[in-house]
Amino acid sequence: MKYSREYRDPKLVHSLADEIRRITTRPWTIMEVCGGQTHAIVRFGLDQLLPKEIELVHGPGCPVCVTDVSLVDQAIELAERDGVVLCTFGDMSRVPGSEKDLLSAKAAGGNVKTVYSPMDALQLANENPDLEVVFFAVGFETTAPTTALTVERARAAGIDNYSLLVAHVLVPPVMEALLESPGNRVQGFLAAGHVCTVTGYRIYEPVASSHGVPVVVTGFEPADILKGVLETVRLLEDGRAEVQNAYSRAVKRDGNPHAWSMVERVFEVCDRSWRGIGTFPGSGLKLRGEYAAYDAGQRFTFHEQHDLKPSECISGLILQGAKKPPECPLFGTVCTPESPLGATMVSSEGACAAYYLHRGVEGTQSVERS
Amino acid sequence: MCLAIPGRILEVHGEGPLDLRGEVEFSGVRREVSLAYVPEAGKGDWVLVHAGFALQTVDEVEAQRTLEELKRLADAGGGLGAFDEGEPGA
Ligand code: SF4
Numbered sequence: 001m002k003y004s005r006e007y008r009d010p011k012l013v014h015s016l017a018d019e020i021r022r023i024t025t026r027p028w029t030i031m032e033v034c035g036g037q038t039h040a041i042v043r044f045g046l047d048q049l050l051p052k053e054i055e056l057v058h059g060p061g062c063p064v065c066v067t068d069v070s071l072v073d074q075a076i077e078l079a080e081r082d083g084v085v086l087c088t089f090g091d092m093s094r095v096p097g098s099e100k101d102l103l104s105a106k107a108a109g110g111n112v113k114t115v116y117s118p119m120d121a122l123q124l125a126n127e128n129p130d131l132e133v134v135f136f137a138v139g140f141e142t143t144a145p146t147t148a149l150t151v152e153r154a155r156a157a158g159i160d161n162y163s164l165l166v167a168h169v170l171v172p173p174v175m176e177a178l179l180e181s182p183g184n185r186v187q188g189f190l191a192a193g194h195v196c197t198v199t200g201y202r203i204y205e206p207v208a209s210s211h212g213v214p215v216v217v218t219g220f221e222p223a224d225i226l227k228g229v230l231e232t233v234r235l236l237e238d239g240r241a242e243v244q245n246a247y248s249r250a251v252k253r254d255g256n257p258h259a260w261s262m263v264e265r266v267f268e269v270c271d272r273s274w275r276g277i278g279t280f281p282g283s284g285l286k287l288r289g290e291y292a293a294y295d296a297g298q299r300f301t302f303h304e305q306h307d308l309k310p311s312e313c314i315s316g317l318i319l320q321g322a323k324k325p326p327e328c329p330l331f332g333t334v335c336t337p338e339s340p341l342g343a344t345m346v347s348s349e350g351a352c353a354a355y356y357l358h359r360g361v362e363g364t365q366s367v368e369r370s
Numbered sequence: 371m372c373l374a375i376p377g378r379i380l381e382v383h384g385e386g387p388l389d390l391r392g393e394v395e396f397s398g399v400r401r402e403v404s405l406a407y408v409p410e411a412g413k414g415d416w417v418l419v420h421a422g423f424a425l426q427t428v429d430e431v432e433a434q435r436t437l438e439e440l441k442r443l444a445d446a447g448g449g450l451g452a453f454d455e456g457e458p459g460a
Binding site: 118 | 388406407425433436443
């Protein structure tokens, strides 16, 4: 496919790795924020092409993995209610709630529908005025414009049986929180390219200057990712805490103002709890007061929340880059994609699933070659 | 789940800015996507699509510039190995 195949050319990928090796003079720890990048790094063995001085640590950029258990429980509760259809992206359906997941709720008669786009959920609401249709709005800045538009369209068309269970999260506040955490090792970031497609990269300029870390906007193909690493290493070696764009075919400094202004019209910033990591101020989005009628959290009442059973799952540490999946005692033995204990083993972008699928039970198998 | 896939616009339709839609082709598969956020995009343009929405028009000039820069680097060095097809992190 155009704009992806040419960025997998092994010659380009290996020459980027060689160039990184050539300019590296000392150890650097770089975090890729986005789970899509984690998956590509592990799948293509990009980390194993790098000089040993460069460590890539995997970040919290998997919206499915960080969605709070209480929201998963609320989604399940809605799916089990008469007259309600809970629509979700497929990734979310196997994420464990406090007692079960959406898939098992569905098997027991709950009304769960997997959709490709929130527009499909809006259409379902339009065609079934007797049903309450709720879309589980999970995702970063990339996804927020898609759910925002459905709300705006529902309002314009007078569709009043549609609402969002909002779990949207924002990337820059959690990057700052990681940098400020006591055990932080991250010296530079690969910023998530598709988030920046919407927001632009100017949002990272304050993070870079106030914390003295370089941030490089990076794409998703192997050559894109290594180009991002190369630019980051260059900035680190030169001691420059700047923002650079290594994904210029998709990202502009101002992003997509049409998309972001719709997000700002419909949503406002709120505090949000990230599963396994903690609550960060200003790290989420909620519907503005004018759109309260479309907020499933206000439209429905929910039972008392259950406490999550204590578990040995260390996915919170994995999402912060503090541990790698093979360091979890349950990895590949008790916990597998077939019977996942944590969201990082469920989602295709979770680091545990990426290691299990591409590196095997030991988590160490080497580079995938065709 | 932030994956956005490049596709080419075959046709544009819809009434009003919020309803702007297009037929977009991804490696032979066609799908209707919302073009509400790329109102300037037209037939033949490449767009990045996420969850049924085009979020950005691919900048062909920048794409070319990046590839040339990468090729210059590759021509200066060597390179072995092979990578398979498919989507990263799909
Ligand atoms: S391997 Fe399973 S139990 Fe261990 S951190 Fe990953 S998701 Fe949690």
